[in-house]
Amino acid sequence: MRGELSPPIALMRMLIAAEDVERVGAHVAPYAPLRELLASHRDGCARICAMLASGVDSDAEADSVDAGLAFARRLFDYSVEASEESSVALYSLGSPELLAAATAEVVALLDDWALLQAHARCLEIGCGIGRFQAALGPRVQEARGLDLSARMIAAARRRCATVPNVAFDVTDGRDLSMFAAGRFELVYAVDSFPYLVQAGMALVDTHFAEAHRVLVAGGCFVLLNFSYHDDLARDRRDIAQLADAHGFAVETDGELPFHLWDGAAWRLRKIGR
Numbered sequence: 001m002r003g004e005l006s007p008p009i010a011l012m013r014m015l016i017a018a019e020d021v022e023r024v025g026a027h028v029a030p031y032a033p034l035r036e037l038l039a040s041h042r043d044g045c046a047r048i049c050a051m052l053a054s055g056v057d058s059d060a061e062a063d064s065v066d067a068g069l070a071f072a073r074r075l076f077d078y079s080v081e082a083s084e085e086s087s088v089a090l091y092s093l094g095s096p097e098l099l100a101a102a103t104a105e106v107v108a109l110l111d112d113w114a115l116l117q118a119h120a121r122c123l124e125i126g127c128g129i130g131r132f133q134a135a136l137g138p139r140v141q142e143a144r145g146l147d148l149s150a151r152m153i154a155a156a157r158r159r160c161a162t163v164p165n166v167a168f169d170v171t172d173g174r175d176l177s178m179f180a181a182g183r184f185e186l187v188y189a190v191d192s193f194p195y196l197v198q199a200g201m202a203l204v205d206t207h208f209a210e211a212h213r214v215l216v217a218g219g220c221f222v223l224l225n226f227s228y229h230d231d232l233a234r235d236r237r238d239i240a241q242l243a244d245a246h247g248f249a250v251e252t253d254g255e256l257p258f259h260l261w262d263g264a265a266w267r268l269r270k271i272g273r
C-alpha cells in the first residue's frame, strides 16, 4: 500500500506465503488493487498455489553441485509443464500480458545500457521459455539461450520458431565450455543465478570464470537477481569479490530499476583480454 512493491509482486509473495488462493483472497479483500488483480488472474494464481504446494520447490542449499543441478532440472521441467509464464516469473500470475510487460522493462534497461546493438552476440544463461530471445532476436546479430531443462528449451524453440537470429542449447549447467573464447558481446542471466547459488558457490565461481572467457574485451556480464538470500548487502559483497577475482569492473551494483519486478541488477564489464 506504500507503493514499494508492484501489485503482482505483492500478490506473488502472498501466494508463496499461503500456498492457498482462498486464504490470499480473504486477506486482500480490503485492498482494491490486490483484490482486483487476484480476481482477474484467479486461475493463474490457483495454478501457482498448486505448483508451490506440490513440494517440488525448496529453498534449501544443495548438498552438492550434482544435487543442486538435479533439483533445478526437476523443478523447471515440472514448472514449465504446469504454466510457461509462471515457470519463469511467478509474478506474471500466469498471464502472457503481465509477462510481456515485465520482459519489456528488462529489454528497456539493456537498451538504456546500449547493449543491444545490431552487431551484438548475446548469450543468456538459464533462458527458460526464450522470452528474451524472442524479444532480442530481431534486433541483434545473435540471441542465444542455454538452459539445463530440456522441457524449457523445447518451449523456447516453439516460442521462437519464426524469430530470426536465435539458437538454443540444453546444457549440463556446469560451464560454458561449448563456446569459444571471445564469442559474445553480452552474457546475461535473469533470475537463474539464484539456482546456481543454491547449488553451491563453486558453480557460481565457474560461471564467472566462463562468462569472462566467452566475452570479448570490454563485453558486459549482466546479472538480474543473484540469490534468494533476501540480503542485498550480502549479494553486493559476494559479487564484488567474484568480480574482483575474475576480472570484471562493477558498473551497476545491485540497483532496483524495475517497476513491475523487484529484481536487482548488476552490470559487470570485462577488464582485460
Ligand SMILES: C[S@@+](CC[C@H](N)C(=O)[O-])C[C@H]1O[C@@H](n2cnc3c(N)ncnc32)[C@H](O)[C@@H]1O
Pocket (backbone or CB within 6 Å): 069, 072, 073, 076, 087, 088, 089, 125, 126, 127, 128, 129, 130, 131, 132, 146, 147, 148, 149, 152, 171, 172, 173, 174, 189, 190, 191, 192, 195, 196
Ligand atoms: C526463473 S527461470 C528464468 C528463465 C528466464 N531467464 C526468464 O527470466 O524468463 C530460471 C531458469 O534457469 C534455469 N537454470 C537453473 N540453473 C541452471 C544452470 N546451472 N544452467 C543453466 N540453466 C539453469 C532453469 O532451468 C530455468 O529455466
